[in-house]
Amino acid sequence: MxxxxxxxxxxxxxxxxxxxxxxxxxxxxxxxxxxxxAISSVIIxxxxxxxxxxxxxxxxxxxxxxxxxxxxxxxxxxAVTERMLAMYRKKxxxxxxxxxxxxxxxxxxxR
Amino acid sequence: xxxxxxxxxxxxxYLVAGICFILALRGLSSPSTSRAGNRYGMLGMAIAVATTxxxxxxxxxxxILGAIAIGGGIGFVIARRIQMTAMPQLVAAFHSLVGLAxxxxxxxxxxxxxxxxxxxxxxxxxxxxxxxxxxLGVAIGAVTFSGxxxxxxxxxxxxxxxxxxxxxxxxxxxxxxxxxxxxxxxxHWNTPALFWAIVLLSFAxxxxxxxxxxxxxxxxxxxxxxxxxxxxAAAMGFTLHNTAMIITGALVGSSGAILSYIMCKAxxxxxISVIAGGFGAEAGAGGGAAVSDRPWKRGSAEDAAFLMKExxxxxxxxxxxxxxxxxxxxxxxxxxxxxxxxxxVKYAIHPVAGRMPGHMNVLLAEANxxxxxxxxxxxxxxxxxxxxxxxxxGANDVVNPAAKTDKSSPIYGMPVFDVEKxxxxxxxxxxxxxxxxxxVDNEVFYMDxxxxxxxxxxxxxxxxxxALAD
Numbered sequence: 359m360x361x362x363x364x365x366x367x368x369x370x371x372x373x374x375x376x377x378x379x380x381x382x383x384x385x386x387x388x389x390x391x392x393x394x395x396a397i398s399s400v401i402i403x404x405x406x407x408x409x410x411x412x413x414x415x416x417x418x419x420x421x422x423x424x425x426x427x428x429x430x431x432x433x434x435x436x437a438v439t440e441r442m443l444a445m446y447r448k449k450x451x452x453x454x455x456x457x458x459x460x461x462x463x464x465x466x467x468x469r
Numbered sequence: 470x471x472x473x474x475x476x477x478x479x480x481x482x483y484l485v486a487g488i489c490f491i492l493a494l495r496g497l498s499s500p501s502t503s504r505a506g507n508r509y510g511m512l513g514m515a516i517a518v519a520t521t522x523x524x525x526x527x528x529x530x531x532x533i534l535g536a537i538a539i540g541g542g543i544g545f546v547i548a549r550r551i552q553m554t555a556m557p558q559l560v561a562a563f564h565s566l567v568g569l570a571x572x573x574x575x576x577x578x579x580x581x582x583x584x585x586x587x588x589x590x591x592x593x594x595x596x597x598x599x600x601x602x603x604x605l606g607v608a609i610g611a612v613t614f615s616g617x618x619x620x621x622x623x624x625x626x627x628x629x630x631x632x633x634x635x636x637x638x639x640x641x642x643x644x645x646x647x648x649x650x651x652x653x654x655x656x657h658w659n660t661p662a663l664f665w666a667i668v669l670l671s672f673a674x675x676x677x678x679x680x681x682x683x684x685x686x687x688x689x690x691x692x693x694x695x696x697x698x699x700x701x702a703a704a705m706g707f708t709l710h711n712t713a714m715i716i717t718g719a720l721v722g723s724s725g726a727i728l729s730y731i732m733c734k735a736x737x738x739x740x741i742s743v744i745a746g747g748f749g750a751e752a753g754a755g756g757g758a759a760v761s762d763r764p765w766k767r768g769s770a771e772d773a774a775f776l777m778k779e780x781x782x783x784x785x786x787x788x789x790x791x792x793x794x795x796x797x798x799x800x801x802x803x804x805x806x807x808x809x810x811x812x813x814v815k816y817a818i819h820p821v822a823g824r825m826p827g828h829m830n831v832l833l834a835e836a837n838x839x840x841x842x843x844x845x846x847x848x849x850x851x852x853x854x855x856x857x858x859x860x861x862x863g864a865n866d867v868v869n870p871a872a873k874t875d876k877s878s879p880i881y882g883m884p885v886f887d888v889e890k891x892x893x894x895x896x897x898x899x900x901x902x903x904x905x906x907x908x909v910d911n912e913v914f915y916m917d918x919x920x921x922x923x924x925x926x927x928x929x930x931x932x933x934x935x936a937l938a939d
Contacts, residue, residue: 361598364707364715371716374491375723381498384820384845385834387728387827388556389507390497391695394721395563397490397510398702401570403521404585404709408577409536410527411584417577418529422536424573427566429540430547432514435563437548439507442556442831446500449839 389442396435402428480712482520487716489513494720500840517713553835554792557824558625561691565617567698568675571610571705572668575603578708579664585709599708604653604664606704608671613697615675620690623679624824630684638681639745645674682743684824685789689732689743691825696725728826735820735846737872737882765901768920770932773860773895778937780857780893782813784849786886787829788822790863790897794926797836800862803930804838806937815852816843817886819867850887859891861913863926865898869911878909894919897926 382390405428408421489509496506527533551559578585579595587599595603622628635641652667682690703718705711733740777783785804791797804814816838822829833843853859861868871878872885888894894913900923901914913919922929 364710367712368703368707368715368719371487371719372723374716375494375720376727378491378494378720379724379727382494383498383500384731385818385827385830385840385843386497386500386503387731388560388825388831389503390494390724390827391560391691391728391825392556392563393493393497393507393510394695394699394724395560395567397493397514397717398567398698398721399570400486400490400514400517400714400717401567401574401702401705402514403517403711403714404574404578404705405570406518406521406533407525407584407709408574408581409529409533410522410525411581412528413583414577414581417581417584418532420573420577420580422529422532424570424577425533425536426540427570427573429537430544431540431563431566431570432544433541434544434548434559436507436511436514437545438551438556438559439510440504441548442553442834443500443503443507445831445834445837446503446840447834447837448500449841 385446386443389439392435392439392442396432396439399428399431399435402432476524479520479524482516483711483713484716486513486517486520486713489516490713490717490720494724513713553831554795555625556831557687557691557828558621560825561617561621561624561694564691564694564698565614565621568610568613568615568617568694568701571698571701572607572614574705575607575610575708576668578603578705579661587708600656601653602704602707604656604667606701606708607664608649608653608667609697609704610701611668611671612675612678613694613701615672616679616690616697617675617694619676619679620687620694623684624687624691630687632683633680635677635681638677642674642677645670645677649674678744681745685821686743687824688821688826688828689729689736689740692725692728692732693744694725696722696729699723699725732821732826735884737880737884763915765915766920768895768922770922770929771936772920773922774933774936776893777807777812777858777860777895777933778810780807780812782815782852782856783807783858783860784853784856784891785814785816785860785862786864786868786888787816787818787833787862788864788867789824789828790865790899790926792823792828792832792863794863796862796927796930797832797838799927799930799934801833801836801838803934803937804842806934810937814842815849817846817849818843819846819864819884819886822864822867846884846886853887853890856891857893859886859888859894860897861888861895862897862930865911866909868913869909871909871912880909889913889916892918895922896920897922897924897929899923899925 405421405424408417490513493506493510496502582588582595587596623630656663699718699721702714706714706718807814818829868886868888870889872880872883
């Protein structure tokens with residue numbers, strides 16, 4: 359690929375990122391950081407290439423080091439995101455609440 | 470080795486991985502779709518890794534699998550065990566790993582360019598363009614690493630959260646930044662000395678940049694480092710001509726940048742002023758003492774329980790103090806008891822409450838607070854006028870009316886909650902001494918309808934729960 363096509367992909371992806379991220383609800387900004395952190399570890403691709411290749415032992419070991427670091431991030435990042443997202447839940451259905459009848463205005467007014 | 474870059478199937482696979490990552494972020498637009506989004510993220514990563522492993526000749530598969538197992542195991546255990554209140558530190562630590570990984574990959578590419586297919590045709594030298602991209606990637610990676618290490622130390626309490634101000638730091642930082650840019654440009658001429666100078670100088674600038682920034686400005690710093698980790702990945706993607714890395718890098722880079730922007734806006738401060746640091750360092754000493762002998766009312770847990778039980782609606786405003794005291798669970802219990810009395814309970818969250826974007830939301834979610842009871846600043850601010858009780862727990866600057874009225878205040882212009890419109894205000898605070906991060910006095914303490922509940926947040930809420938039970 360030539361530089362211009364790579365640059366085009368990059369610029370378009372920046373725009374996609376801009377619009378997608380603005381649509382993320384503020385309540386999920388912490389999971390957003392955790393998951394972006396996990397996916398930025400796609401740098402593991404570079405680490406794998408370095409550690410798979412023959413020719414330079416130094417490059418191989420540096421690559422393996424990077425594989426370890428990126429793996430911590432990938433597994434840790436996705437797992438912690440999953441853990442956080444599992445905690446977000448909606449309000450229980452009416453059953454659990456309102457033992458005594460609340461003043462009518464707010465029973466309906468509360469979203 | 471060039472062959473793999475030209476294979477359309479491989480390029481297609483990386484593109485699919487990139488699209489999965491876009492869907493992962495897209496899922497976060499609502500809590501109900503977020504978990505599916507996260508699965509897309511995992512799928513994308515699996516595709517990227519599998520494609521790489523399947524399309525390269527691998528001389529060291531056992532070592533690679535071992536490395537993935539070790540790293541993955543560590544990551545998984547950390548993710549399981551980490552306390553939700555420690556999320557900001559964890560994210561900072563993870564950022565540092567991405568940064569360091571980028572640096573290692575950059576160095577590896579420098580010493581074995583043939584593996585990455587970036588040798589100039591027929592020669593032994595690396596392509597000029599690739600060298601510059603590589604220099605840039607390594608520089609951003611190194612800044613991300615050292616900056617995140619400092620952010621981690623500050624958030625984790627290994628280092629004081631107070632700004633550390635080195636004399637002449639602006640000049641030093643600026644000079645170092647210019648030097649890095651010049652060196653990356655010069656990397657056009659291939660000498661190892663230049664390469665290592667870029668690496669070392671970038672590590673240094675990462676430390677220098679974050680050291681002067683105070684603890685409560687960390688939401689901006691963490692978002693900024695998030696952004697850098699993305700740009701580092703994108704730069705390495707340019708070097709390796711890998712679409713998955715470029716798309717992901719751009720996504721993460723813009724995500725972090727947007728979050729930084731949101732945080733700065735929520736404090737009415739410019740990005741530059743946050744990065745320049747030092748906020749809250751000077752103000753802390755002066756403002757407080759002079760006004761603290763003004764009369765204020767002290768309330769008790771029983772007062773709070775009685776008044777809230779009789780109220781029609783209560784708005785709870787949590788802040789970093791709630792996280793420190795780990796009071797989120799008992800707070801939810803209090804809300805449950807109030808609801809059993811027919812009181813409407815809502816939570817109001819300021820964008821910069823806590824130490825990272827969305828910090829309070831995660832803690833409330835952890836305590837089983839339904840997310841549809843939790844509201845953002847602009848959605849709930851109009852309701853304080855009809856609100857019987859505003860219950861402030863561990864927040865301070867975000868409810869300070871000085872932000873609206875006092876032009877000389879360091880927080881002037883910051884959007885704040887209109888708590889002073891509520892009929893009654895309960896303000897949980899450790900003591901009357903502390904002044905919040907900005908070091909400014911808060912008019913709300915002295916208002917007629919305010920009762921100060923001076924105690925540890927968790928202890929106080931526990932007492933209120935007990936009083937509600939009677």
